[in-house]
Amino acid sequence: MSAAIWMEVLKAKGRKIWLVVAIMMAVQLLWAGWAISNKDANDLAQGWLFFLYQFPMLNCIIMPVIAAVVASRLSDVEHKGQTFKLLETIIPTKRIFAAKFIWGSIYMLGAALGQLAIMIGMGVVLHFGGPVPWGALVGYLLFTLMVSLTIYVFQQGISMLVANQMVPMTLGLIGGFIGLFSMFFPQGFQKLVLWSYYGVLMQVGMNWDPITRATDFYWKAIDWPGLGLILVFFGLIYGVGQILFVRREV
Amino acid sequence: MNNIIETEGLSKQYGNVYRVKDVDLSVPEGAIYGFLGPNGAGKSTTLKMILGLTKPTAGAITVFGKRVNSKNRLENLKHVGSLIESPSYYGHLTGAENLRIFQTLRGVPKQNIVDVLKIVRLENQQHKKVSQYSLGMKQRLGLASALLGYPKLLILDEPTNGLDPAGISEMRELIQSLPQKFGMTVVVSSHLLSEVDQLATRVGIIREGELVYQDSLTKLHQYSKQHLAVRTLNNEVTKAFLSQNGVTWEAEDDYLIIPQMRDTRMAEISKALGQNNIGLVRIEERKKSLEDIFLELTGTAVSL
Ligand SMILES: Nc1ncnc2c1ncn2[C@@H]1O[C@H](COP(=O)(O)OP(=O)(O)O)[C@@H](O)[C@H]1O
Numbered sequence: 001m002s003a004a005i006w007m008e009v010l011k012a013k014g015r016k017i018w019l020v021v022a023i024m025m026a027v028q029l030l031w032a033g034w035a036i037s038n039k040d041a042n043d044l045a046q047g048w049l050f051f052l053y054q055f056p057m058l059n060c061i062i063m064p065v066i067a068a069v070v071a072s073r074l075s076d077v078e079h080k081g082q083t084f085k086l087l088e089t090i091i092p093t094k095r096i097f098a099a100k101f102i103w104g105s106i107y108m109l110g111a112a113l114g115q116l117a118i119m120i121g122m123g124v125v126l127h128f129g130g131p132v133p134w135g136a137l138v139g140y141l142l143f144t145l146m147v148s149l150t151i152y153v154f155q156q157g158i159s160m161l162v163a164n165q166m167v168p169m170t171l172g173l174i175g176g177f178i179g180l181f182s183m184f185f186p187q188g189f190q191k192l193v194l195w196s197y198y199g200v201l202m203q204v205g206m207n208w209d210p211i212t213r214a215t216d217f218y219w220k221a222i223d224w225p226g227l228g229l230i231l232v233f234f235g236l237i238y239g240v241g242q243i244l245f246v247r248r249e250v
Numbered sequence: 251m252n253n254i255i256e257t258e259g260l261s262k263q264y265g266n267v268y269r270v271k272d273v274d275l276s277v278p279e280g281a282i283y284g285f286l287g288p289n290g291a292g293k294s295t296t297l298k299m300i301l302g303l304t305k306p307t308a309g310a311i312t313v314f315g316k317r318v319n320s321k322n323r324l325e326n327l328k329h330v331g332s333l334i335e336s337p338s339y340y341g342h343l344t345g346a347e348n349l350r351i352f353q354t355l356r357g358v359p360k361q362n363i364v365d366v367l368k369i370v371r372l373e374n375q376q377h378k379k380v381s382q383y384s385l386g387m388k389q390r391l392g393l394a395s396a397l398l399g400y401p402k403l404l405i406l407d408e409p410t411n412g413l414d415p416a417g418i419s420e421m422r423e424l425i426q427s428l429p430q431k432f433g434m435t436v437v438v439s440s441h442l443l444s445e446v447d448q449l450a451t452r453v454g455i456i457r458e459g460e461l462v463y464q465d466s467l468t469k470l471h472q473y474s475k476q477h478l479a480v481r482t483l484n485n486e487v488t489k490a491f492l493s494q495n496g497v498t499w500e501a502e503d504d505y506l507i508i509p510q511m512r513d514t515r516m517a518e519i520s521k522a523l524g525q526n527n528i529g530l531v532r533i534e535e536r537k538k539s540l541e542d543i544f545l546e547l548t549g550t551a552v553s554l
């Protein structure tokens with residue numbers, strides 16, 4: 001197994017996949033800077049809550065794009081060079097799928113850690129109110145990773161099954177937009193859509209007073225059923241993706 | 251002699267059409283088995299089934315004396331090198347890096363990379379990106395990947411496809427040297443009769459999914475041995491006369507084709523024909539070409 005993963009690392013050489021992650025992180029950093037720049041001292045007191053509310057929202061579109069690009073970049077070399085028919089005579093087909101998943105996960109982890117660094121960095125520099133909420137930040141990392149890996153394995157399944165990478169890229173973008181707008185849909189619907197789980201697993205809620213036009217953030221309990229469901233989603237998508245990949249004939 | 255590959259009733263259905271039907275292949279140890287057939291005859295499909303890349307609709311496959319199933323497939327394939335349809339490669343990596351990937355996954359010594367690069371004569375191009383390789387170089391890299399583990403069995407599907415004449419003869423010499431040098435058994439498919447003729451020791455000919463010939467190349471050549479063609483003033487009477495005297499014949503245009511025979515026997519026959527007032531006007535020697543046989547077997551004109 002470890003050999004298969006190292007070979008994924010070698011194959012990713014010169015494919016500039018980290019550059020994609022870095023660009024998306026730069027977008028996130030710029031956006032965070034812009035969002036925080038028109039806040040007054042009062043708002044900054046709620047800075048951590050504000051970030052932990054806004055970042056998951058932004059993730060609905062940022063992370064699916066990263067997942068789609070990474071999965072596609074890792075898979076297209078196999079389609080282009082018609083390598084599956086050779087690889088499958090050397091190592092188990094399941095292992096090809098697993099090795100790619102594990103290496104792809106590293107990019108998703110990188111992106112999630114990058115976001116964490118942006119939040120903590122800005123929070124410390126701009127003196128957000130109160131101590132650093134480590135518990136909530138670790139929760140954020142875990143939930144973001146959980147949802148992102150589920151979306152990633154969905155993208156990888158399609159990227160490895162379909163040679164034309166426009167198909168997974170388009171599906172990834174459509175998913176991201178549905179996730180973004182699912183905030184405006186009822187809870188029940190949100191839980192059916194993979195891409196809306198960044199919102200489902202948010203640890204912060206927001207009250208908006210239409211008269212004073214003031215926003216107030218508050219801590220929210222973790223949506224345990226939602227967390228259970230995303231785990232089920234992950235297992236199902238990984239399982240189905242792997243079965244389809246193993247069954248397909250080259 | 252042991253058979254390295256044996257298939258029994260191997261069949262593959264796509265939709266409701268059998269693209270490979272009841273194929274009983276037998277590849278003896280140490281052979282260069284030429285798997286010949288026109289495009290679309292089912293060569294690649296058969297070879298993919300042997301490698302477990304495609305699931306047979308019916309039939310059994312035995313490799314190295316072991317019946318292949320999904321459990322022992324990869325264990326068996328440790329001793330098999332393959333190149334199916336077109337070489338597999340990562341264009342953004344160098345030739346050496348490509349081989350490094352397959353060598354690591356196979357778990358064979360690193361030294362093998364150096365060795366196979368030498369065998370296929372790519373040492374000087376090994377640090378070039380494969381996307382900049384010519385088709386012939388890619389093909390040789392594909393062969394190098396197949397050779398990495400010094401397999402007992404090498405399966406090469408149309409390895410000379412798209413090569414120029416120099417490349418073809420180079421690839422042929424390379425393949426020809428493998429059985430003696432490394433004790434490999436080689437299966438090489440082709441749609442070119444001339445190629446199989448120059449390369450193989452045993453031939454299997456596939457037509458529309460069915461194996462229509464399988465034997466040594468020498469046997470195939472015997473089919474193309476010489477015949478005699480005779481023309482008389484009355485071929486109908488001649489036919490009856492020949493049959494009476496135990497000579498097989500075949501009508502072809504104005505001629506009757508009969509087997510090659512000793513001069514004395516032919517003299518007897520011509521004398522007897524004269525006595526029966528049948529005017530013998532022509533006796534010619536004819537040679538059925540290998541191309542004609544291929545045409546008869548496959549119903550397709552030879553592409554040269
Ligand atoms: N995956 C597939 N689905 C449907 N038909 C296929 C598939 N693969 C091959 N065929 C058909 O099977 C026949 C044999 O193909 P192939 O084995 O590639 O022939 P060859 O290698 O002798 O040129 C062809 O008619 C081809 O169109």
Ligand SMILES: [Mg+2]
Nearest residue numbers: 293294335408
């Ligand atoms: Mg073919």
